[in-house]
Amino acid sequence: MRGLYLVTPNWNDTERLLASTEAALRGDASLVQYRHKEADAALRLEQAGALLALCRRHGRALVINDHLDLCMEIDADGVHLGGTDLGVEHARRLLGPDKIVGASCYGQLALARAAELAGASYAAFGGFYPSLVKKYDFVTEPALLDQARAELALPIVVIGGMTPANAAPLVARGAHMVAAITSVYGEVDPESAARRFGALFAMDRA
Numbered sequence: 001m002r003g004l005y006l007v008t009p010n011w012n013d014t015e016r017l018l019a020s021t022e023a024a025l026r027g028d029a030s031l032v033q034y035r036h037k038e039a040d041a042a043l044r045l046e047q048a049g050a051l052l053a054l055c056r057r058h059g060r061a062l063v064i065n066d067h068l069d070l071c072m073e074i075d076a077d078g079v080h081l082g083g084t085d086l087g088v089e090h091a092r093r094l095l096g097p098d099k100i101v102g103a104s105c106y107g108q109l110a111l112a113r114a115a116e117l118a119g120a121s122y123a124a125f126g127g128f129y130p131s132l133v134k135k136y137d138f139v140t141e142p143a144l145l146d147q148a149r150a151e152l153a154l155p156i157v158v159i160g161g162m163t164p165a166n167a168a169p170l171v172a173r174g175a176h177m178v179a180a181i182t183s184v185y186g187e188v189d190p191e192s193a194a195r196r197f198g199a200l201f202a203m204d205r206a
Contacts, residue, residue, distance in 0.1 A: 001155040003030030004197040005177040009185045010038045014047050020190045025058040027194025033080055035065035049074050063100050092119035107140035109147055116154050127160020132182045149174040164196040171200045
């Protein structure tokens, strides 16, 4: 797990969603999370199924935000759980050992430790910066990544107001993936936007 962690916006237009996501996948986005906080069950099923087929064609994983039932129904690659969702241990038990189970850990290393013990596939920390999508009641300090890298064996995802510029120091501190919504889907050219995030990791490998 390394590179751009692409998170979908609250778009009802499935055709537009698929076109922008495919462009980002051409730009080498590493993983897609389907997240639509306002969709009804029918739209979620339609969009998630279409995104899964798209991700399969590009050889990328699709994880579902919050909805473990939807993940199981379409046989997606995994689920991402927040602080108020079903627990990681429960999801791991239902999905088995081979699916991705991600955990939002906000700015709390203790949550990440618990998630790792429960079988999480990665720990997501944030928000680090002001977000146009989600209001955070706290700011996660970059120094947390130093502790996380020292204590966790899990890949680390950083979230919250990410741009290629402000994500760069977090990648330098050991973040494995950068989650982005607006900085890709809000751009005229999502493919180029995705490549700018990917370049952070090319520099990191160099």
